[in-house]
Amino acid sequence: MNELINGILLGGLYAAVSLGMTLVFGVMRLVNLAHGEWVIGAAYFSSVITSRLGLDPLTSLVITIPVVMVVGYVIQRSILNQLLLRGSEPPLVATFGIGIVAQAVFTLIFTGNVKSLDAGWASTGVSIFGETVRTAFVICFGVGVFLVVLLQIGLTRTSFGASLRAASEDPEAAESIGINVRHVYALTMAIAAAISAVAGVLIGTTFSVTPLTGLNWLVVSFTVAVLGGLGSPIGALVGGLVTGLVQTYTGALLGANYNNLVVYGLLVVALVLLPRGIIGRKSM
Amino acid sequence: MINRGPSKLFPKRSTIAGGAVAVIVLIVAFLGPGYLSQNLINLGTTLFTLIVISQSWNLIGGYAGQFSMGQSMLVGLGGYATALILLNSAIPIEWAVVLSGLVAAVAAAIFAVPVLRLRGVSFSIGTLALALAVQAWMVVWKFGGRTIGLNLPELNIRLATQYYVSLTVAVVATVVVAVVAKTTFGLRIMAVRDDEDAAKQVGVNTFVAKFWAFVLSALFAGVAGALILIHNPHIEPRGAFDFNIAVTAIVACVIGGLSTVVGPLIGTVIVFVIQQAFLSYGEYAKVILGIVMLVVILVAPEGLWGLLKRGGPPLMVSTRRILHVRGRSRPKVTSPLD
Numbered sequence: 209m210n211e212l213i214n215g216i217l218l219g220g221l222y223a224a225v226s227l228g229m230t231l232v233f234g235v236m237r238l239v240n241l242a243h244g245e246w247v248i249g250a251a252y253f254s255s256v257i258t259s260r261l262g263l264d265p266l267t268s269l270v271i272t273i274p275v276v277m278v279v280g281y282v283i284q285r286s287i288l289n290q291l292l293l294r295g296s297e298p299p300l301v302a303t304f305g306i307g308i309v310a311q312a313v314f315t316l317i318f319t320g321n322v323k324s325l326d327a328g329w330a331s332t333g334v335s336i337f338g339e340t341v342r343t344a345f346v347i348c349f350g351v352g353v354f355l356v357v358l359l360q361i362g363l364t365r366t367s368f369g370a371s372l373r374a375a376s377e378d379p380e381a382a383e384s385i386g387i388n389v390r391h392v393y394a395l396t397m398a399i400a401a402a403i404s405a406v407a408g409v410l411i412g413t414t415f416s417v418t419p420l421t422g423l424n425w426l427v428v429s430f431t432v433a434v435l436g437g438l439g440s441p442i443g444a445l446v447g448g449l450v451t452g453l454v455q456t457y458t459g460a461l462l463g464a465n466y467n468n469l470v471v472y473g474l475l476v477v478a479l480v481l482l483p484r485g486i487i488g489r490k491s492m
Numbered sequence: 493m494i495n496r497g498p499s500k501l502f503p504k505r506s507t508i509a510g511g512a513v514a515v516i517v518l519i520v521a522f523l524g525p526g527y528l529s530q531n532l533i534n535l536g537t538t539l540f541t542l543i544v545i546s547q548s549w550n551l552i553g554g555y556a557g558q559f560s561m562g563q564s565m566l567v568g569l570g571g572y573a574t575a576l577i578l579l580n581s582a583i584p585i586e587w588a589v590v591l592s593g594l595v596a597a598v599a600a601a602i603f604a605v606p607v608l609r610l611r612g613v614s615f616s617i618g619t620l621a622l623a624l625a626v627q628a629w630m631v632v633w634k635f636g637g638r639t640i641g642l643n644l645p646e647l648n649i650r651l652a653t654q655y656y657v658s659l660t661v662a663v664v665a666t667v668v669v670a671v672v673a674k675t676t677f678g679l680r681i682m683a684v685r686d687d688e689d690a691a692k693q694v695g696v697n698t699f700v701a702k703f704w705a706f707v708l709s710a711l712f713a714g715v716a717g718a719l720i721l722i723h724n725p726h727i728e729p730r731g732a733f734d735f736n737i738a739v740t741a742i743v744a745c746v747i748g749g750l751s752t753v754v755g756p757l758i759g760t761v762i763v764f765v766i767q768q769a770f771l772s773y774g775e776y777a778k779v780i781l782g783i784v785m786l787v788v789i790l791v792a793p794e795g796l797w798g799l800l801k802r803g804g805p806p807l808m809v810s811t812r813r814i815l816h817v818r819g820r821s822r823p824k825v826t827s828p829l830d
Contacts, residue, residue, distance in 0.1 A: 239613040241561075287786065298789055300559065300613055301746060305785040308739055312778035423735060427624060430617045465632045472625035479614050480606050 210339050211456040217345035219452030220352030221414070223445040224407040225425055226432035227355055228400035234439030235376045235396045236292060238299050242307035243404065243429055244422030249310055250276055250405030251412030252318055255325050265325040265413045266347075272409065273402045280401030284394040292393070307422065314419035324416035325409065344414040351410060352448065355403055359441040372396060424468065431475040435482065521659055525652035533655050539764050540658035541719045542740060546748075546756040547665040548712035549741040554750035555669075555678060556705035557685025558608075562619030563741050565626045566710045568733035570596045570717025572630070575642040575727050585647065589657075589718040596714025597707045608702050611688065627733035641728025649722060658719050665712045670753045672708075681705045682751070739778070740767075743785050749795025758797055 229243045240246065250272050257268040283306065291299040324330075332343045363369040374382040375392045383389050411417065411425070432451050436443025451474060458470045525533055545567060552560050573595035577588040607618040630636050672678040680701040683691035692698050721727055740763055748759025763781060770777035792799045 239617070241613075241616070287790065291789065294793065296612060297557070297559065298793060300616070301742075302786055302789050304559075304561075304742065305746075305782050305789065308743070308785070309779055309782035312775035312782065315775040316779070420735065423620065424624065427617060427621045431621075434614070466628075468628045469625055472621040472628070475621045476606050476618055479610050479618055 209337070210341075211460050212453070213336055213339050213341055214345060215453035215456035216449060217341060217349040217452070218456065219445070219449035220349030221345070221407070221410055221448070222352070222428060222432045222451050223448030224348070224352035224355050224403065224410065226429040226436075226444045226448060227359060227441060228404035228407070229429045230433040230436070230439055230441065230444045231359065231403070232396060232400045233433065235372055236393050237296070238288070238292065238303070239430070239438075240397075240400070241300060241303040241426065242310060242422075243303075244424065244426035245307045245310035245314075246276070246280070246401055246404040247408040247411065247425050247429075248417040248419075248422045249314065250401075250408035251325065251417045252314055252323065254405075254409045255318075255323060255412060258325055265327050265409045269406060269409055272405050276401040276405045277398040281394045281398040284397035285390065288397070289390050289393055307426075311419050311422065318419070320419055322416045322418050323412070325412040327413045330413050342414070344410075348410045348414055351406060353445065355406060356441050356445045359403070363441065368395075427475060428471055431471055431478060434475070435478050518663070522656075524659075525655055530651060533651050535764075535768065537651070537655045537658045537719075537723060539760065540655070540662040541716050541723070542744070542764055543662040543757060543760045544658070544665045544712050544716040544719070545737065545741045546744040546760045547662070547669050548709045548716065549738070550669055550745050550750065550756045551672065551712075552705050552709040553742065554745055554752075554756070555672065555685065556681040556702055557751075558702060558706070559613075559616045559742075560619045560706075560709075561616050561738055561742075562603075562607075562623040563709075563713055563738040564733050564735055565619075565623035566596045566600060566713035567717040567720070567737050568630070568729075569599050569626065570714030571721040571727050571732045572636055572642075572717075573714065574718040574721045575644060576636070578644055578647075579642060585649070585722070589715060589722070592718040593711045593715035596717065597711040600707050600710030601703070604703050604706050608699060608706060623733065623735070623738070627729050630729040630733065637728070639729060641726065641732070644721070644725035647722060647725050654719075654723055657722075661712075661715055661719065666753060666757065668708070668712075669756075673751075673753060677701070677704065685751070736778075739781075743781050745795075746785050747781075747788050747796060749797035749799075752795065752797050755795045755797035759795070762796075 225247055228246060229240060232238055232240050232243075253275065254265055254268040254272045257263060257271050258265050261268070287302055287306070288299050291302050327344075329343045329347060333340045334343045334346055335341075336346070363372060371382070371387045371392055374385070374387055375389045379389045382392075408417075428451065432444055432447035433439075434447070435450050436445070436447030451471065454474055455467060455470055459467050462470075521536075524536055528536065545563065548566075549560065549563050552558050570592040573592035574588050577583050577591055578585065583591065603619075603622055607615060607622060610618045631639055636642065672681075680691070680696045681704075683694070683696050684698050684701050688698055691701075717732070740760075744759035744763045745756045746759070747762055748757065749755025762784075766780055766784075767777045770780070788795060794802070
């Protein structure tokens with residue numbers, strides 16, 4: 209029972225972590241290898257704000273989100289957009305380079321030590337169906353589901369979502385009907401950065417980060433996105449739940465030492481057996 | 493590179509010049525222990541080992557076009573294999589080095605079955621997942637000493653010997669890359685790189701081609717791991733599987749020029765010099781390298797070596813004029829996708 213509840217709650221967090229990656233892939237067919245750095249970078253940035261201004265980590269997002277959105281927009285506009293025209297490998301390698309720079313900058317500013325965000329709700333527990341779980345997990349789940357629903361509605365019910373989908377389906381046709389595809393791509397990256405920032409703050413509060421944990425979150429995000437079908441927000445939730453449940457159950461079976469090992473194994477299995485995800489859709 | 497056309501009676505002037513430069517560099521390098529200080533011999537040994545790793549990545553990530561993020565794992569496995577062989581058997585050290593390369597190659601052959609089915613970024617993240625999984629496994633594996641790792645007794649190998657061994661392996665790795673680039677096997681993996689579906693349609697067994705590129709790459713990575721261990725006879729999971737090993741190789745290849753023989757050499761020297769220059773300033777070297785890599789991708793996608801060969805900046809144009817090679821038609825290397 210405990211594994212079931214924890215797995216589901218963790219799944220919500222995993223969905224939130226993976227959402228930004230799946231959005232970027234859905235719109236521009238690019239997997240951001242710096243996605244993990246996007247996520248933990250926000251956690252690092254928020255840690256500065258929380259300690260300087262004494263804000264709750266979630267409140268600090270009011271400042272963090274606009275900042276990461278600008279960073280995401282500028283990087284997409286100045287570096288990645290022009291590389292996307294050259295095929296799939298150049299932008300991929302560029303995101304790898306961005307990740308390297310980010311890792312190094314994190315280490316320079318925050319050292320290689322473990323860092324976590326302080327919040328009153330981080331260490332308390334709450335009772336669900338008679339099982340005590342961490343309040344942080346419940347918040348992670350709530351926020352994760354909220355983000356998935358928000359993104360899904362944004363993509364399918366708003367005119368901006370329509371232009372995103374148009375740019376995704378056929379960039380040239382979208383351009384010809386007056387959609388500024390470069391701007392749309394950059395906004396997509398900005399939104400992905402904002403979502404990842406929320407996920408990063410949740411991770412920083414619930415767990416902790418080091419400059420190299422971005423790589424682990426890259427793999428987790430990709431596992432979740434692949435399980436759910438890359439490019440689908442609802443798929444990210446499904447993939448998150450599957451990953452969370454597999455992890456908690458095998459964790460109970462094998463011991464916590466094998467937690468990460470299980471996710472990596474799951475990724476390889478998912479990639480080989482379910483290249484199109486559980487739901488089996490590839491477009492948005 | 494690929495279509496040289498009918499072979500000429502006399503080699504190109506640029507080929508002769510290139511060969512002369514290579515011979516001079518080799519002589520200077522081989523005489524190194526005669527005139528270099530202990531510290532420089534030490535650095536040279538490390539540089540040559542890095543070249544081995546760069547060339548090994550160049551095979552899979554450059555020529556075969558499979559952007560692997562798992563090179564650290566292969567290097568780490570080579571190191572652990574050497575440590576375990578030396579600690580648990582009477583096998584002499586030179587054979588342990590060769591065996592370690594084979595261990596990494598066999599590991600790659602096994603891993604290849606799932607990950608080489610993956611294409612593009614799935615392969616990249618699949619290899620990263622494998623690398624992280626192997627590292628996570630080593631942290632809990634009792635026989636490998638868990639987080640503490642393994643300590644070897646004093647090996648008593650002269651520094652000059654280590655220098656020569658690393659240099660020799662670096663030369664062998666570079667020659668192998670050069671030979672591969674000229675063989676039909678090389679053509680097959682380059683065809684996979686340029687367009688996997690098209691390669692398949694003209695009859696290339698793409699899995700087999702990628703498989704051997706991956707295994708050959710792992711062989712050299714494993715030997716490099718052994719060389720690192722001999723240089724510093726202690727191994728533990730965090731250092732042995734450090735992601736920065738892969739980063740160094742990838743950055744070196746991208747900066748110097750992917751899918752070229754000389755590019756990764758130039759790239760590795762540049763990366764190594766920057767790393768050494770900023771050694772006492774923490775991670776600044778990595779920031780600089782990352783930015784240099786981004787600039788190269790944006791401005792000179794074919795790498796610095798490609799830039800030099802193409803004529804590059806004005807300075808190089810004048811040099812080319814002096815060498816009377818201007819105007820000679822060069823085969824264009826373009827992929828059908830461009």
